[in-house]
Amino acid sequence: MSQKTILSNIAVYSVSHALVDATCAGTIFAIVALSQDESQNLFQLIVIYDILAFSTQPVFGLWVDTFRVPVHSAVLGILLVAASTLFLPIPILAASISAIGNALFHVGGGVISLNLAAGRAALPGIYVAPGALGLMIGTLIGKGGHFIAWPFILLLVGSAILILRIPKPEAAAPHELSGNLKWFEMVILLLLVSIAIRSMVGLSLVFPWKSDPTLLVALTLAVVLGKALGGILGDRFGWATIAVSGLVVSAPLLTFFPQTPAIAIAGVFLFNLSMPITLICLAEMLPGKPGFAFGLTTLALIIGAWPTFTELRVFTSHQISIFAAILISVAALYVGLQLYVSHFGKRIPTRQSQIQPAEKEYSGLS
Amino acid sequence: MISDLLKQVVLADVAPPPGQVAALAVGALIVFGVIVVTAVIISIAVIKAIKYRADKDDD
Numbered sequence: 282m283s284q285k286t287i288l289s290n291i292a293v294y295s296v297s298h299a300l301v302d303a304t305c306a307g308t309i310f311a312i313v314a315l316s317q318d319e320s321q322n323l324f325q326l327i328v329i330y331d332i333l334a335f336s337t338q339p340v341f342g343l344w345v346d347t348f349r350v351p352v353h354s355a356v357l358g359i360l361l362v363a364a365s366t367l368f369l370p371i372p373i374l375a376a377s378i379s380a381i382g383n384a385l386f387h388v389g390g391g392v393i394s395l396n397l398a399a400g401r402a403a404l405p406g407i408y409v410a411p412g413a414l415g416l417m418i419g420t421l422i423g424k425g426g427h428f429i430a431w432p433f434i435l436l437l438v439g440s441a442i443l444i445l446r447i448p449k450p451e452a453a454a455p456h457e458l459s460g461n462l463k464w465f466e467m468v469i470l471l472l473l474v475s476i477a478i479r480s481m482v483g484l485s486l487v488f489p490w491k492s493d494p495t496l497l498v499a500l501t502l503a504v505v506l507g508k509a510l511g512g513i514l515g516d517r518f519g520w521a522t523i524a525v526s527g528l529v530v531s532a533p534l535l536t537f538f539p540q541t542p543a544i545a546i547a548g549v550f551l552f553n554l555s556m557p558i559t560l561i562c563l564a565e566m567l568p569g570k571p572g573f574a575f576g577l578t579t580l581a582l583i584i585g586a587w588p589t590f591t592e593l594r595v596f597t598s599h600q601i602s603i604f605a606a607i608l609i610s611v612a613a614l615y616v617g618l619q620l621y622v623s624h625f626g627k628r629i630p631t632r633q634s635q636i637q638p639a640e641k642e643y644s645g646l647s
Numbered sequence: 648m649i650s651d652l653l654k655q656v657v658l659a660d661v662a663p664p665p666g667q668v669a670a671l672a673v674g675a676l677i678v679f680g681v682i683v684v685t686a687v688i689i690s691i692a693v694i695k696a697i698k699y700r701a702d703k704d705d706d
Binding site: 325329332576583590 | 678683686689697698701
């Protein structure tokens with residue numbers, strides 16, 4: 282695959298990702314702004330949005346994998362998100378269309394990013410990272426009551442056209458899953474447990490200083506950089522080294538210093554390093570099923586988020602619970618990655634690994 | 648990601664009283680349960696099928 286194809290795809294899909302998430306957040310908060318006195322319905326609306334956006338991705342992923350239609354999925358998703366902005370007076374319809382569109386785009390773009398450099402975490406990390414930025418921008422616009430549909434629609438349609446015009450990456454030739462299949466489900470389960478716990482912790486953390494716009498931007502950039510650099514550093518220095526050490530160091534920072542912005546922001550950065558590594562490891566465990574692998578991660582995210590939707594949140598946001606949860610996530614990730622390396626990881630980057638000749642072209646990027 | 652919206656909206660800007668939140672959550676959690684459990688069941692079945700196929704290829 283040419284460098285031009287890789288660069289154009291990752292640039293267009295990453296920017297589109299930010300745009301899609303910004304539009305979804307803007308739409309949801311525009312609904313909130315329109316219906317300020319209906320908090321009861323809004324609570325249910327947003328929970329339903331989250332469920333549809335996150336838990337449907339494994340099924341959409343299977344569809345994309347079976348029919349090899351990641352580009353169609355991404356474009357359809359973008360168009361649905363654009364259409365959702367026209368249904369603000371019907372909140373449940375706007376939220377549902379927006380959620381389904383979001384899910385379709387994420388899966389389509391996720392498959393493209395995984396196909397651009399098979400077995401490498403950098404590009405999926407770069408693709409996922411801008412979502413947090415888009416979410417912040419959309420939230421600020423929506424909450425400020427400044428959401429206007431047409432600029433978003435124009436930008437989304439423009440990005441859909443760009444996606445259709447750029448060179449399509451070839452689907453990665455599925456490698457055969459070889460190894461000790463006795464550990465197959467265990468590796469997948471441990472990776473998903475690690476993701477679910479990370480989701481729970483991420484939603485349980487309370488940063489009282491987040492109302493300061495400058496600090497909010499810094500926090501968002503920490504999330505973006507953590508996800509983007511996690512894959513690049515993981516490919517260079519080893520997946521386990523970066524993912525596990527990042528989580529371990531983040532545990533005390535996030536648990537004991539959430540009130541200190543500089544330390545907490547550093548903790549958030551380290552906390553996010555493992556995201557692209559768990560994604561690529563899952564995709565490697567499920568050869569030929571990158572969409573399904575991507576969807577599994579989002580299913581784990583919503584399952585992990587569940588306790589924070591309930592009164593269990595009081596428990597999950599307790600200092601000791603956060604510390605313990607991060608350590609459990611570390612243990613699950615460490616054991617999962619070790620089992621993967623031992624039994625399946627022919628292509629896993631480690632500190633000692635050498636770049637394969639076929640990967641030289643890609644490595645020139647980083 | 649978007650879950651963060653839930654936290655901000657429900658717990659900050661338009662939060663109903665805590666008792667009401669619990670009652671409200673019941674309906675949403677039923678929907679949550681049905682959709683998420685279905686997705687989990689499908690995912691487990693697919694993972695088992697992938698393993699079965701890989702096992703067969705090994706043989």
